[in-house]
Amino acid sequence: MIAALLATVLLIGTLGFVIIDHYPWFDAFYMSVITITTVGYSEIRPLSQSGRIFNSFLLLFGVSIMFFAVGAITQSVIEIQFNDVFQKRRTKKMIDQLRDHYILCGFGRVGRGAAAELMRTSVPFIVVDNNADRVERAMRAGMLAVLADVSQDENLIDIGIRRARGLIAALPTDAENVFLILSAKSLNGTLKIAARVAEEGSEAKMKHAGADAIFMPYSMTGYRLAQSILRPHVFEFLDITTTTSSMGLNIGIEQVEVSSHSSQTGKSLKDLQLRSEVGVIVLAIRRSGGKMMFNPPAHTNLEGGDSLIVMGASEDVQRLQNIVDGN
Numbered sequence: 001m002i003a004a005l006l007a008t009v010l011l012i013g014t015l016g017f018v019i020i021d022h023y024p025w026f027d028a029f030y031m032s033v034i035t036i037t038t039v040g041y042s043e044i045r046p047l048s049q050s051g052r053i054f055n056s057f058l059l060l061f062g063v064s065i066m067f068f069a070v071g072a073i074t075q076s077v078i079e080i081q082f083n084d085v086f087q088k089r090r091t092k093k094m095i096d097q098l099r100d101h102y103i104l105c106g107f108g109r110v111g112r113g114a115a116a117e118l119m120r121t122s123v124p125f126i127v128v129d130n131n132a133d134r135v136e137r138a139m140r141a142g143m144l145a146v147l148a149d150v151s152q153d154e155n156l157i158d159i160g161i162r163r164a165r166g167l168i169a170a171l172p173t174d175a176e177n178v179f180l181i182l183s184a185k186s187l188n189g190t191l192k193i194a195a196r197v198a199e200e201g202s203e204a205k206m207k208h209a210g211a212d213a214i215f216m217p218y219s220m221t222g223y224r225l226a227q228s229i230l231r232p233h234v235f236e237f238l239d240i241t242t243t244t245s246s247m248g249l250n251i252g253i254e255q256v257e258v259s260s261h262s263s264q265t266g267k268s269l270k271d272l273q274l275r276s277e278v279g280v281i282v283l284a285i286r287r288s289g290g291k292m293m294f295n296p297p298a299h300t301n302l303e304g305g306d307s308l309i310v311m312g313a314s315e316d317v318q319r320l321q322n323i324v325d326g327n
Helices: 002-021 025-037 049-096 111-119 133-138 152-157 174-187 200-209 217-230 231-240 272-276 314-325
Strands: 102-105 125-129 145-147 166-169 192-196 213-215 252-257 280-284 292-294 308-312
Touching: 002 025, 002 049, 111 125, 125 133, 133 145, 152 174, 166 174, 174 192, 174 200, 200 213, 217 231, 231 252, 231 280, 252 314, 272 280, 272 292, 272 314, 308 314
Parallel strands: 102 125, 102 166, 125 145, 166 192, 192 213
Antiparallel strands: 252 308, 280 292, 280 308
16 A cells, blocks of 8 residues: 555656656656655756646655655564564463473474364364474464474473473474484473384384384375275274264264272263263273273273273263263
8 A cells, every 4th residue: 555655646746747847757757756755855957836836735745655654664563573572472371371281293294184183172282393384384273383493402391391291293304203202201201202203113212212102104094095995894984983074073982081089980881871871882991000991891890090992972972071070
């Protein structure tokens, strides 16, 4: 708008000097420029009375528009500076309020897939990347994201790693992920870490560094491709229960934690009537000692520290969690 106003004033001024006092085109343009910029040069050619009247109005309008242009540009620069400061303060305040959150390091293709699942489950998480474009992309998607180098311990501390529940290492290289795992574990020994690995030889290093779960995107993709051909119905079932958002369904496989203080401990699956009353199916139970019970019988009793692997609608799974919690 500012450019259009200035161009319009210059055009009117040039035409006016050409028509009224028969200035050459360049002289008319130059006279218009020095008039609205108030540089104080004298008239480059004599002006008639009509020309001076025209020039007086050109001065009033031209200078007003110039002041407006300078003010608008100054305001924009100040707003950009202050918005940057306020945005950093808001982000810092939001990070300081995070508790039991998840940290996603790396917002590449693997990181974006992890972020989509974290958003779907509505858990608190923060995206960290050292690429400004990726951070901006995450923020546009409605995520809390910061631009930082996670190889520096102070940056991990700033994003609340000591208060975090879990970390996803999805950096570009295995070496970066191993270093990140070592740093994260040294700052928070109870942190659950899932890592992306590109080379098979790096799995043992990541396990030794402290990763709880390791995933190879390319081998997993190859496995799923083969499964889709060999066992298409099994693959379709697993795809439906693990990617419900893409299928437009509300069914998924979730885990429900049973605390040691739960009023439901000691009760059997039959007593809870999970399938008929709650609407979920218990696929497995992981005991606190690490033993996994698949397709547990109805007489199986719940124990404190159990993790129920269940399948059902998200609202039914939440209802089961409320029952287990005693709500």
